[in-house]
Amino acid sequence: MTDNGLILRQVEKGLILKQVEKRIKKKQIVHPFDLKIQPGEVVALCGGNGAGKSTILRMIVGILKPTAGVIELNGLNLKEHRVEYLAQVGYMPDHFQFSGGLTAKETLAFYAALRDQPAAVVDRALQAVGLYEVRDKRPTQFSKGMQQRLLFAQAILADPALVVLDEPTNGLDPYWMDAFVDLVRELKEAGRSVIFSTHQLQVAEAVADRAIFLREGQVVQSGTMEQYREWYGPLGLHGAFSELFSRPRKTDGHIPPDSRPHGQSQPPLQENEPNVKVWIKGRPGD
Secondary structure, three states, rough: OOOOOOOOOOOOOEEEEEEEEEEEEOOEEEEEEEEEEEEEEEEEEEOOOOHHHHHHHHHHHOOOOOOOEEEEEEEEEEEHHEEEEHOOEEOOOOOOOOOOOOOOOHHHHHHHHHOOOOOOHHHHHHHHHHHHOOOOOHHOOOOOHHHHHHHHHHHHOOOOOEEEEEOOOOOOOHHHHHHHHHHHHHHOOOOOEEEEOOOHHHHHHHOEEEEEEOOOOOOEEEEHHHHHHHHHHHHHHHHHHHHHOOOOOOOOOOOHHHHHOOOOOOOOOOOOOOOOOOOOOOOOOO
């Protein structure tokens, strides 16, 4: 309540999805989906091809329009405040075709200009992802893993509040897989929200606070890493994936009692429910 008697709506920080769904003609691509990601929280979307992971991410970044539902970031409604909302988002797509005429540095400089960022951020982002030494080479000459790293640099250029990554570890070698984990941890420590899709369950276990398994556009299981270890023992997410996707689907939506690790409680299925440092603004060493 303010001095003049007006009641102001309290802004809820982080990303919020309320009953977001996507239909194309008569096909339900994503069933009603709820999600809340706090600042400094990392969420992984897991599941097979066609599960709806990329569709959810594309709705979050405004590429696809939801059929229904509400998406908000730090109190800004995507539909009503699109420009202000997207100014707080960094996005790394799964597939991207680089221009053959630009170098890596020129590519990032282009995106920095689009985001009204100073030129200094380009070299610092290239250093963060280990591409500074090849900054004058064209991305079309890069390996898949190097292109992925350049896309990641593009996503963090503007120091966004929300970082959205679609299959960010595709094509990465083991060293840069570990480096990716470190980069995301840096974002987390700086209070940024991160959501990413992945087939690499070991990466999700290493960096995510929560993991959501999807199948055919529906959430089949969601929980923290601690919960997955409680439900599946040391197998964690790998145990969940094996139970959820490798076995025939159960008509009652439950995991058979004898298939769980001894002494572990049954996880709540939701079949029918709707050593590299990244530069981040405001962190020591800027």
